[in-house]
Amino acid sequence: MRYAETGFQLEIDLSRGNIERVETDPRLTELHLGGLGTNARLLWDRVPPEIDPLSPDNVLIFSAGLLCGTQATGANRTIVSAISPQTRLMAFSMMGGFFAPELKYAGYDKIVLRGRTPELAYLFIHDGRVEIRDARHLAGKGALETAECLKRELKDPNVQVAAIGLAGEHRVYFASIEHARSSASRAGLGAVMGSKNLKAIAVRGTRDVAVARPAEFMELCREVLRYIQWRRDNPVKGVPAILAGIGSPQEMAIHDEEWHTTNFAWGNARHRRKDFWTQENEERWRRSQEQAVERLISCYNCPMKCGAIVRYPALGVSKYMMKCYSKLTYVMGAMLDDLDFGFRIAGRAQEYGVDAYTTPQVMAFAMELLEAGILTPADVAGMPEDREEKFFWLLDRIVRREGIGEVLADGVYWAARRIGRGAEAFDHNTIKKHEQIPIKLGMLNPIYFIMYATGEKINITQIEGQMPQMPFETRQEREEFVRDWIQVPHERFKDYFLNWEPRGERAFPHYPPPEATCEIVEWQEMMHYLDDSLGLCAGLSSFPIKPPYHIHNLPPLVSAATGIDFDEDSLWKAANRNRTLVRAVNNRLGLRRKDEKPPEDHWKKRFPELEARLLETYYRYKGWNAEGVPTRDTLARLDLDDVAEDLLRRGILREEAPAAAEA
Amino acid sequence: MNADRPKKKKIVKTIQIDLDKCNGCRACEMACSTFHARPRYASNNPARSRVRVLFDPLRDLYVPVYAGDYAPAECCGRDRYTIEGKTYDECGFCRASCPSRDLFKEPDSGLPLKCDMCQEDPELKEPMCVQWCITDALTYVEREEEVEEENAAQPEELETGLEALADKFGLEKIAEAVARLAAARKG
Numbered sequence: 001m002r003y004a005e006t007g008f009q010l011e012i013d014l015s016r017g018n019i020e021r022v023e024t025d026p027r028l029t030e031l032h033l034g035g036l037g038t039n040a041r042l043l044w045d046r047v048p049p050e051i052d053p054l055s056p057d058n059v060l061i062f063s064a065g066l067l068c069g070t071q072a073t074g075a076n077r078t079i080v081s082a083i084s085p086q087t088r089l090m091a092f093s094m095m096g097g098f099f100a101p102e103l104k105y106a107g108y109d110k111i112v113l114r115g116r117t118p119e120l121a122y123l124f125i126h127d128g129r130v131e132i133r134d135a136r137h138l139a140g141k142g143a144l145e146t147a148e149c150l151k152r153e154l155k156d157p158n159v160q161v162a163a164i165g166l167a168g169e170h171r172v173y174f175a176s177i178e179h180a181r182s183s184a185s186r187a188g189l190g191a192v193m194g195s196k197n198l199k200a201i202a203v204r205g206t207r208d209v210a211v212a213r214p215a216e217f218m219e220l221c222r223e224v225l226r227y228i229q230w231r232r233d234n235p236v237k238g239v240p241a242i243l244a245g246i247g248s249p250q251e252m253a254i255h256d257e258e259w260h261t262t263n264f265a266w267g268n269a270r271h272r273r274k275d276f277w278t279q280e281n282e283e284r285w286r287r288s289q290e291q292a293v294e295r296l297i298s299c300y301n302c303p304m305k306c307g308a309i310v311r312y313p314a315l316g317v318s319k320y321m322m323k324c325y326s327k328l329t330y331v332m333g334a335m336l337d338d339l340d341f342g343f344r345i346a347g348r349a350q351e352y353g354v355d356a357y358t359t360p361q362v363m364a365f366a367m368e369l370l371e372a373g374i375l376t377p378a379d380v381a382g383m384p385e386d387r388e389e390k391f392f393w394l395l396d397r398i399v400r401r402e403g404i405g406e407v408l409a410d411g412v413y414w415a416a417r418r419i420g421r422g423a424e425a426f427d428h429n430t431i432k433k434h435e436q437i438p439i440k441l442g443m444l445n446p447i448y449f450i451m452y453a454t455g456e457k458i459n460i461t462q463i464e465g466q467m468p469q470m471p472f473e474t475r476q477e478r479e480e481f482v483r484d485w486i487q488v489p490h491e492r493f494k495d496y497f498l499n500w501e502p503r504g505e506r507a508f509p510h511y512p513p514p515e516a517t518c519e520i521v522e523w524q525e526m527m528h529y530l531d532d533s534l535g536l537c538a539g540l541s542s543f544p545i546k547p548p549y550h551i552h553n554l555p556p557l558v559s560a561a562t563g564i565d566f567d568e569d570s571l572w573k574a575a576n577r578n579r580t581l582v583r584a585v586n587n588r589l590g591l592r593r594k595d596e597k598p599p600e601d602h603w604k605k606r607f608p609e610l611e612a613r614l615l616e617t618y619y620r621y622k623g624w625n626a627e628g629v630p631t632r633d634t635l636a637r638l639d640l641d642d643v644a645e646d647l648l649r650r651g652i653l654r655e656e657a658p659a660a661a662e663a
Numbered sequence: 664m665n666a667d668r669p670k671k672k673k674i675v676k677t678i679q680i681d682l683d684k685c686n687g688c689r690a691c692e693m694a695c696s697t698f699h700a701r702p703r704y705a706s707n708n709p710a711r712s713r714v715r716v717l718f719d720p721l722r723d724l725y726v727p728v729y730a731g732d733y734a735p736a737e738c739c740g741r742d743r744y745t746i747e748g749k750t751y752d753e754c755g756f757c758r759a760s761c762p763s764r765d766l767f768k769e770p771d772s773g774l775p776l777k778c779d780m781c782q783e784d785p786e787l788k789e790p791m792c793v794q795w796c797i798t799d800a801l802t803y804v805e806r807e808e809e810v811e812e813e814n815a816a817q818p819e820e821l822e823t824g825l826e827a828l829a830d831k832f833g834l835e836k837i838a839e840a841v842a843r844l845a846a847a848r849k850g
Contacts, residue, residue: 070707071697073690098689105708148721157719180720206710206770214704218697229797294723298688303797305686309720319721 002026003212004066004561005034005109010130012123014196015056015115019130024109030564030574031639033533034066034109036092037578039081040585042112043090044643049588053085053188054171054195056116062103062162062201063111065535069104069209070561071221073228073548074537076100076300078162078179084187085195086173086411087433087458089586091187092532095162096299097180100535102160105205113196120169122150122200127207135199140166142351143178144320150202163200164190165353167399171195172409174358174435175399178350181297181307181321185355186459187434188411212563220557227548228303228540236545238472238481246547247304247539251324252296255286260325266332268364269429269438281337288339289327297321299537306539310343317347325461326356332438333360334391341388345395352399357459358411358435363394365412365426366404374421379404411435429599432591434458436599444509444603446517449611450618451524452598454628456582465524465543471500471507487550489523489568496520509607514617521618522576523551529575530554577638580622580630584643587652593619593628629653675806676780678729678793685725685800687718691792698781698791710770713778714792717755724751727792727801730767731758733775 011020024038032038039061051057060082067075078100084091103111106125113123122135138146147161160179167175168190175190176183184190211217228246235244240259242249251257258277266273292312296305307323322343330349331342349359367390369375380403383393397405407415413433416423429436431452437460447467448460455463466487472478475498482494496516501507512520527542527550534554541549549557555566566574583591596615600606619626623634629652635644647653692712699713700706709715713730738761741753760767760775767776781790788794789803796802828837 071693071704105710144721157717206708208700208706208708208711210706211704214697214700214702218704225795225797232797295720295725296686297720298686298798300688301690301693302688303686303690305798309723311723321720 001210002029003210003563004070004558005029006104006107006207006209008108009110009112010108010125011112012130012132013115014113014117014121014132014198017117017132019132021108021128021130029066029562032578032581033530033558033574035063035077035079035535036081036529036532037574037581038110038533039063039079039092040090040578040581042110043081043083044581044585044588046114047083049590051083053083053088053192056114056196058082058114058192058195060113060189060192060196060198061110062099062113064100064103064109065531066533066558067561068100068535070211071218071301072536072557072561073221073225074299074302074304074540075535076302077531077535077537078103078184079532079535080177080184080189082189082192083589084189085171085191086188086414089432089458089589089591090456090582091189091192092457092582093177093184093186093189094532095177095179095182095184096302096537097182098160098300099162099179099203101209101300102158102203102205104209105207106203107205107207111201113198116195117197120197120199122163122202123198124154125201125203125205127205138199139169141199142166143168143176143183143353144351146200147179150200154202154204156204159202159204161200161202163353164193164198165351165399167191167352167354167409168194169199170399170401170409172354172399172401173411173414174355174362176353176355178353180299181323182299183323183350183353183355185357186457186462190353211561213560217557217560220553220560224540224548224553224557225303231546231548232304236468236481238477239468239545243469243545246544247302247537248306248324248543250306251327252289252293252308252322253305255289256282257285257328258282260328261332263439264328264332265438265440267335268333268361268368268426269436269440270368271335272440276337285339288343292340292343294319302537302540304537304539310347312340312343312347315340315344317344320347320350322346322350326350329356329360330391333364334387335364336388338388345388345391348392349395352395354395354399357437359395359398360391361429361435361438362398362408362412362415363391365415366394366408368426369419369423372422372426374419374423374426375404428601431598432458432595436602437461440601440604442604444605444607444611446509446512446514446610446614447520447524449598450517450521450614452602453596453615454618455525456579456586457528461543462538463525463528465527465538465547466545467497467520467524468545471497471502473502485546486552487546489551489572493520493523509605509610514614515621517614518618518621522621525579526572526575527551529579530571533575533578534558573638577640580634580638581640581643583624583628584630584635584640584647587629587647588650591628593626596628625653670809670811673808673810675808677804677806678780678790679802679804680727681800681802682725684798685716685718685727686798687716687720687725688798689716690795691727691801692716694791694795695778708770711776713767713776715766717752723749724755725800726751726755728756728766729758729778730760730776732760732777734759734761737761737763 063079081092120135124131143163143165146163162179171191173188176185261276294309294311297307310322330345401409416427451463555571632644692709695712718725744751793801793803
């Protein structure tokens with residue numbers, strides 16, 4: 001009997017139409033938990049680094065997290081993984097919603113897809129029945145539209161659908177996979193799905209998900225719910241409103257966007273507009289939002305209402321579901337002050353299925369190239385005059401790979417190199433070929449430096465959390481803050497925060513010192529790696545300050561659910577094992593120290609020597625060599641000996657002195 | 664007319680459902696299915712839940728519906744309600760476990776499910792679905808009502824019904840039918 005997980009995965013060869021229900025090895029659950037961890041293991045085992053990410057050889061995995069479908073609040077995340085066509089590294093985007101629990105109820109932890117169907121197809125899973133079905137009638141349809149079509153066609157409103165839009169069909173490098181109010185957006189997984197000719201997956205399940213120690217597990221889940229309720233009514237003091245709560249940043253509920261609009265950069269991540277949030281703009285934005293938001297909505301088994309139904313008949317937008325930050329990205333990318341524009345274009349973009357972070361930046365990049373004369377009017381013949389319409393026009397072309405859209409559909413990094421003529425200089429906000437959040441700041445932040453440089457997810461919002469982003473002004477405020485900070489892994493983290501000053505010696509960039517910085521970074525990333533393996537929403541765990549899930553309550557929770565006993569050390573170790581395995585997958589795909597650098601203009605004040613020391617300290621802290629590759633010793637300690645052997649065989653690792661090999 | 668019949672106080676347990684507060688998260692389904700699992704809390708499966716959220720986000724419909732009585736046959740009427748401009752589906756508010764839909768049936772056996780308000784000894788302070796709905800779409804309310812003693816009320820109701828039948832079919836036919844039914848029941 002397997003607990004929390006089903007113990008089975010679907011392995012599907014789309015080229016041959018072969019479908020198998022395969023029992024998984026329970027030992028892998030002990031080692032990697034599930035979700036991201038076991039996805040990384042599958043990609044390591046099955047996808048050699050030489051393959052083309054858009055070829056049938058790439059493996060696309062839809063995985064439920066280990067706790068999905070149990071009573072644990074917010075355990076609803078689907079972890080989608082493959083090799084990214086954009087970064088050429090491992091992509092692991094995730095989505096909330098309802099898909100992962102439904103997959104578990106159908107009796108599977110994962111769907112592992114390889115190959116390519118001859119014609120556009122969709123996958124239908126209903127408990128033991130699994131079919132690859134014709135989807136030619138869905139070609140060109142929007143992602144949400146496809147889901148609605150399939151629910152009607154299958155005569156079942158409870159079917160959960162993940163689908164791609166036009167962008168995925170045309171293999172746009174930042175195409176997303178959309179599901180209900182969520183999407184797996186980053187790094188082009190929609191393109192991988194499109195390259196397999198798979199338009200959608202529809203899943204329906206009516207089976208049980210069991211837990212090992214029911215009464216104990218239920219009590220732990222109740223405690224979490226009680227804390228959520230308490231925390232919801234007690235926002236953190238001393239941080240901006242948008243960061244004070246739990247859940248995703250409450251963009252749909254809160255109209256106060258002073259923090260994002262004045263701190264983040266507009267256009268192609270260029271311009272700070274510190275005076276944007278005037279009373280007049282605030283009033284207009286409040287009106288827009290009130291008109292647009294019909295109802296706040298949630299993901300499966302979660303009381304937080306981070307999404308919304310957007311309804312704006314006056315704008316001619318059909319209804320759609322929006323989540324947090326996408327309401328701002330297009331507005332800020334287009335340098336338009338009108339939130340209505342954001343609601344309009346995000347609706348269309350979501351049907352097309354594109355990443356709401358990358359897409360506006362790609363379009364803003366194109367506008368800069370036009371202004372600089374690198375792209376000429378001939379390149380964009382037919383582009384309308386109106387600024388709003390220009391962005392719709394670009395979006396329409398990108399998702400179809402038409403005209404200039406053909407090049408832009410590869411994202412800023414690749415487009416800049418294909419266009420040439422100096423376009424590379426305008427690619428100033430990517431790391432590892434991926435567009436970053438548009439923030440440009442003054443003083444180097446050592447914690448964020450390491451996370452930006454080394455984060456395997458390659459996007460900061462999916463790595464950060466736990467700590468306030470800025471020090472509190474007074475000692476008294478800090479003492480107040482740490483009083484109920486139960487989430488810290490160790491008491492010394494409170495001292496790091498208490499001693500952190502806005503100015504002087506104990507301020508950025510030299511505080512926290514490199515060793516402490518590494519500890520803080522590891523705490524932040526371990527929480528994300530746990531969430532991504534367990535299927536917990538970051539909004540209840542790794543992302544906010546003082547979250548309901550933390551390293552002290554997760555071990556008993558996971559143990560009671562699975563029947564596998566974890567303590568804090570062994571759970572931390574499992575997360576670290578997963579983090580290291582993802583790193584090894586990426587090392588095998590070519591990732592090295594030279595790739596680990598934040599955009600040059602991310603901070604005005606840079607400190608090359610300190611940065612080198614930070615990076616080296618972190619590598620040492622993680623047990624990696626100077627190139628950012630985990631050492632044989634480290635891999636052995638994490639039970640990844642076979643990984644070490646492969647890296648040695650390929651010459652990515654070199655044999656170390658025997659003294660190191662004590663494991 | 665009934666003034667001198669004996670009365671007694673009865674606690675009526677109700678779950679109040681606020682459709683505007685429902686966020687469609689289905690925590691109620693989870694809580695219900697795990698409470699009724701055997702052993703208790705050993706598993707989750709919304710298909711076994713006695714409350715289901717019938718919802719369609721794009722039409723702004725959110726209706727938590729509780730499993731009521733088993734109906735051996737479909738009904739003839741399939742009503743649609745339009746409330747404040749929103750049209751609710753046929754069967755949208757119906758509690759029956761009936762052949763027209765797969766709601767409220769044990770997925771393994773097909774046997775009907777019915778909400779029991781989490782009857783338990785000692786009693787829960789609130790049914791599980793309410794406990795887990797912290798958005799307050801579901802709230803538990805106990806109402807005290809004065810009702811006539813049951814055994815006093817029943818014969819009257821029965822007699823009224825029988826009289827109506829006797830008027831229509833004649834007393835003799837009724838007696839024959841009762842005898843036939845009784846025989847059939849005995850097998």
